Amino acid sequence: MKIESLISEIHKKKSFLCIGLDVDLNKIPKHLLETEDPIFEFNKAIINATHHLAVAYKPNTAFYEAYGIKGWQSLKKTIDYLNDNHPEIFTIADAKRGDIGNTSTMYAKAFLEDLNFDSVTVAPYMGKDSVEPFLAFKEKHTILLALTSNQGAFDFQSINNTDNQPLYKSVLKTSKTWQNSENLMYVVGATKAEYLKDIRAILPESFLLVPGVGAQGGSLEDVCKFGMTKNIGLLVNSSRGIIYASQDQDFATKAMLKAEALQRDMATQINQFT
Amino acid sequence: MKIESLISEIHKKKSFLCIGLDVDLNKIPKHLLETEDPIFEFNKAIINATHHLAVAYKPNTAFYEAYGIKGWQSLKKTIDYLNDNHPEIFTIADAKRGDIGNTSTMYAKAFLEDLNFDSVTVAPYMGKDSVEPFLAFKEKHTILLALTSNQGAFDFQSINNTDNQPLYKSVLKTSKTWQNSENLMYVVGATKAEYLKDIRAILPESFLLVPGVGAQGGSLEDVCKFGMTKNIGLLVNSSRGIIYASQDQDFATKAMLKAEALQRDMATQINQFT
Numbered sequence: 001m002k003i004e005s006l007i008s009e010i011h012k013k014k015s016f017l018c019i020g021l022d023v024d025l026n027k028i029p030k031h032l033l034e035t036e037d038p039i040f041e042f043n044k045a046i047i048n049a050t051h052h053l054a055v056a057y058k059p060n061t062a063f064y065e066a067y068g069i070k071g072w073q074s075l076k077k078t079i080d081y082l083n084d085n086h087p088e089i090f091t092i093a094d095a096k097r098g099d100i101g102n103t104s105t106m107y108a109k110a111f112l113e114d115l116n117f118d119s120v121t122v123a124p125y126m127g128k129d130s131v132e133p134f135l136a137f138k139e140k141h142t143i144l145l146a147l148t149s150n151q152g153a154f155d156f157q158s159i160n161n162t163d164n165q166p167l168y169k170s171v172l173k174t175s176k177t178w179q180n181s182e183n184l185m186y187v188v189g190a191t192k193a194e195y196l197k198d199i200r201a202i203l204p205e206s207f208l209l210v211p212g213v214g215a216q217g218g219s220l221e222d223v224c225k226f227g228m229t230k231n232i233g234l235l236v237n238s239s240r241g242i243i244y245a246s247q248d249q250d251f252a253t254k255a256m257l258k259a260e261a262l263q264r265d266m267a268t269q270i271n272q273f274t
Numbered sequence: 275m276k277i278e279s280l281i282s283e284i285h286k287k288k289s290f291l292c293i294g295l296d297v298d299l300n301k302i303p304k305h306l307l308e309t310e311d312p313i314f315e316f317n318k319a320i321i322n323a324t325h326h327l328a329v330a331y332k333p334n335t336a337f338y339e340a341y342g343i344k345g346w347q348s349l350k351k352t353i354d355y356l357n358d359n360h361p362e363i364f365t366i367a368d369a370k371r372g373d374i375g376n377t378s379t380m381y382a383k384a385f386l387e388d389l390n391f392d393s394v395t396v397a398p399y400m401g402k403d404s405v406e407p408f409l410a411f412k413e414k415h416t417i418l419l420a421l422t423s424n425q426g427a428f429d430f431q432s433i434n435n436t437d438n439q440p441l442y443k444s445v446l447k448t449s450k451t452w453q454n455s456e457n458l459m460y461v462v463g464a465t466k467a468e469y470l471k472d473i474r475a476i477l478p479e480s481f482l483l484v485p486g487v488g489a490q491g492g493s494l495e496d497v498c499k500f501g502m503t504k505n506i507g508l509l510v511n512s513s514r515g516i517i518y519a520s521q522d523q524d525f526a527t528k529a530m531l532k533a534e535a536l537q538r539d540m541a542t543q544i545n546q547f548t
Contacts, residue, residue: 022377062373062380068388069350072343098397099336099370100424103296106336114342123372123397125419127426145399150374152401155448159435167430167441174429 001118002139003207006090007231009055014267016232017259018056018092018209020239021046021078022063027244029251039067039074042251044081046243049252051086053259056235058092058209079115090235091117092209096145098123104133112140119143121187121209124171128178135180141207142184146171146199149189149212172202185209188227190218190236196226207233213262214241220262224269232270238262275392276413277481280364281505283329288541290506291533292330292366292483294513295320295352296337301518303525313341313348316525318355320517323526325360327533330509332366332483353389364509365392366483370419372397378407386414393417395461395483398445402452409454415481416458420445420473423463423486446476459483462501464492464510470500481507487536488515494536498543506544512536 010016023039032038047057059078064071082091093111097120098104104122111120112134119141122134134142147157147168157168175184188199190212199208208227212218213236220236227234242262246254284290297313306312321331333352338345356365367385371394372378378396385394386408393415396408408416421431421442431442449458462473464486473482482501486492487510494510501508516536520528 024380060373060377062371062377062384065384066380066388068384069343069346072346076343096371096373096397097336099334100422100426103334103336106298106340110336110339110342114340123370123399125397125399125430126422126424127429127431129424129426131426148374148400150400150403152374152403152405155401156399156441156444157401159441159444161433162436162438164436167433170430170433 001090003141005088006055006207009088009090010232013053013055013263014270015053015055015263016234016236016266017054017263018058018235018237019046019050019054019242019259020094020211020237021057021059021243022239023243024063025067027247029247029249031249037074037077039064039071040077040081043074043078045252046255047082047086049256050242050259051089053256053263054089056090056092057082058094058237060094076115079117083116090119092143093117093120096121096123098126098130100126101129101133104130108134108137112137119185121145124175128174131175132179135178135183137183140183143209144171144175144184144186146186147188147192147195149191149216149218153189153192169198169202172199187211189216190220190223191216193219193222193226196223200227200229205229205231205233207235209235209237211237214238220265220269224273228269228273230274232274236266275364277415279362280329280481283362283364284506287327287329287537288544289327289329289537290508290510290540291328291537292332292509292511293320293324293328293516293533294368294485294511295331295333295517296513297517298337299341301521303521303523305523311348311351313338313345314351314355317348317352319526320529321356321360323530324516324533325363327530327537328363330364330366331356332368332511334368350389353391357390366417367391367394370395370397372400372404374400375403375407378404382408382411386411393459395419398449402448405449406453409452409457411457414457417483418445418449418458418460420460421462421466421469423465423490423492427463427466443472443476446473461485463490464494464497465490467493467496467500470497474501474503479503479505479507481509483509483511485511488512494539494543498547502543502547504548506548510540
């Protein structure tokens with residue numbers, strides 16, 4: 001998907017909501033467990049109930065790998081369902097991959113070509129030749145981990161170099177020099193919204209995928225205050241807060257209501273900041 | 275597997291060889307493509323021909339994910355075959371995963387419990403709470419990326435902090451403070467053998483997984499000179515140099531000969547350094 005299509009969808013829906021499809025069989029409604037593919041049935045119901053409110057869906061691959069081959073089948077059915085029924089919606093394989101060149105190419109093919117996601121998240125630790133194979137895919141996007149939403153982000157991402165520049169800023173600046181860097185987006189946790197001002201000084205235009213609003217405690221208002229651009233430039237993710245709003249028969253409706261509330265807040269932010 | 279069992283196997287075989295099962299359908303003998311599961315048939319033949327020479331096998335998950343559900347089936351059959359027939363051999367899921375806590379737990383379960391690998395490689399960028407869920411698995415091992423064999427390693431891993439300490443050393447030192455850190459091993463590329471002296475000052479005992487001997491140009495002798503401990507403490511990986519020694523009917527025999535040559539060099543190093 002071209003970035004222009006994503007931007008147009010954001011304005012149309014007045015939403016920059018990304019819904020994380022992190023399906024845990026212990027948390028979904030019991031009646032779905034009797035179906036042949038509970039993970040896919042759950043995702044399909046969530047997508048049907050929320051696709052008018054969300055501009056992106058993000059399955060985290062860990063939750064599918066945890067169920068082995070059946071999990072991969074559910075992942076494939078989910079992305080096929082999205083591509084068949086909602087090609088206007090941006091899709092993210094939250095896989096956090098990264099390996100030496102020829103191996104990263106295999107990962108890139110798996111997610112961007114075979115499964116046909118619009119984007120994939122990638123870890124920066126191994127540097128340029130581990131990320132460029134992802135960037136080589138045209139009209140696809142590579143979402144690089146920059147400043148993550150968890151506590152462990154402060155173990156290494158905030159280490160200052162001899163010029164007093166934290167590691168995550170080195171990642172941002174160096175990544176801009178890589179081939180096809182126009183295909184980059186970045187993960188910045190909502191729990192670290194105050195850092196967004198500095199990040200926008202380095203990346204005035206790039207799209208940021210922002211997890212951590214809701215369950216992890218990040219504030220949507222702060223994220224927008226420091227991170228929004230004239231093209232919005234944000235995809236704010238919510239997973240548990242939406243998809244597990246109810247564990248009963250009404251789970252999809254309850255998820256829709258949660259998504260609606262978040263979309264309304266986003267519309268307010270869009271009107272206020274643009 | 276307990277670390278003592280690995281050490282005993284190393285001494286028994288006079289080998290610290292790890293064989294990388296990175297199977298690319300474009301590179302395996304053509305006659306295997308007619309079988310129902312070419313990847314598994316290839317791995318089985320390689321394992322049958324080399325198991326007396328190797329102490330570890332390391333499938334890189336990228337090469338399996340690239341073939342979707344069929345690839346995951348091949349991966350499962352490969353690890354089951356190893357566990358059923360060679361439980362004395364150490365197995366490594368080269369997956370380079372890492373995510374926030376509850377998500378890392380899903381990855382850890384997938385590789386260490388369901389697939390039942392002895393170990394999994396993990397990326398450190400997200401810090402403590404992304405790695406500790408892997409460390410929680412008893413008699414399993416987490417192999418943390420420290421100083422990788424590729425050129426891109428110098429993009430971030432070698433950035434000095436304000437105390438002039440490169441990032442990879444911060445990763446080594448900090449990781450030693452994590453819960454169950456005795457279950458840690460580390461990836462250090464053979465192409466950076468001269469760094470092993472410094473690394474051994476921080477990690478006098480830890481096992482190191484060393485890729486990059488052979489195709490990538492690292493020297494076995496240098497790796498041993500700077501990295502070997504009284505318990506050997508090394509797993510030196512070779513993938514392409516062994517498994518693609520021939521693309522004809524004789525591929526398994528040719529792979530065995532390559533593995534034999536490497537094992538002989540390793541026996542010499544063991545005799546010399548211990």
